[in-house]
Amino acid sequence: MDAQETSTLATERLNLRGLLESDAPRILVIRSSPEVNKYLDRPNDTTIEQALAFIKKIEGIVNSGNGYYWGITQKGEKELIGTVCYWNLQPAEKKAEIGYELNPVYQGLGYMQEVVSAVLEVGFNKLGFELITACPQEGNQSSLKLLQKKGFSLTGDFTEEETGSKYLDFRLAKADYMANNP
Numbered sequence: 001m002d003a004q005e006t007s008t009l010a011t012e013r014l015n016l017r018g019l020l021e022s023d024a025p026r027i028l029v030i031r032s033s034p035e036v037n038k039y040l041d042r043p044n045d046t047t048i049e050q051a052l053a054f055i056k057k058i059e060g061i062v063n064s065g066n067g068y069y070w071g072i073t074q075k076g077e078k079e080l081i082g083t084v085c086y087w088n089l090q091p092a093e094k095k096a097e098i099g100y101e102l103n104p105v106y107q108g109l110g111y112m113q114e115v116v117s118a119v120l121e122v123g124f125n126k127l128g129f130e131l132i133t134a135c136p137q138e139g140n141q142s143s144l145k146l147l148q149k150k151g152f153s154l155t156g157d158f159t160e161e162e163t164g165s166k167y168l169d170f171r172l173a174k175a176d177y178m179a180n181n182p
Contacts, residue, residue: 009070009122011114016070016084019058023071024051026080026103035104039140041165061087068127072102072115081106084115086123086132094130096123100143107142116150121181124174131173138166151180 009016019027030036031045031054045051061067066089072082082102089096098119102112123129134152136143148154152170159166 009118010075011118013075014111014114015073015075016115016118017073018062019055019069019071019080019083021052021055022078023080024048024055027051027054027083030080030082030101030103033104036101039137039143040101041137041160058085068096070119072111082111082115084112084119086119086127086129088133094128095133096127096129096131097133097135098123099134112146113149116146120150120172120177124177129174131171132177133172134170135167136170138168144168151176 007018025048028045028048028051031042031051034044037044045054058067058069062069067085067087069085069087070083071080072084073080082100084098084100086096086098098116100112100115120132123132132152134143134147136147138157147170150172152172153176154168155171156169157166158169
């Protein structure tokens, strides 16, 4: 699959595109948000340099074929409001993990439902994944509801040894996705 074919996506209200250095201030807003980070076990970024370093890191991951990453903008706007990605790629198993985050100002508007729908379609129908997983923290009710709504099944849980946080293991197989999205 040519990366160009998946580099930009669109939903009814949103555009998904690669990250730009000019996104650094918006990345900083998201990555410094205690509300976002409370479910990600990561330290808050506090400087624009950290945001730029993150963008460069993602650029390297995408360019090396080790992940897919999109910035989310509202149609007609350039300001980044969130991100969505496939990471932890396991090509031999045709498996990837989906991850996403949204500036709290834009949460509760149904945006992530649109985004996840578009990214699942690409994952199964263009990238050739047979299984997509997600591992939200136990208390992240918004994410749990979103995954269940999109057809993911809870298969178990595990505890991150470093942080002591409990994560839930959600999975969506291509066959189940296709049965519900002909």
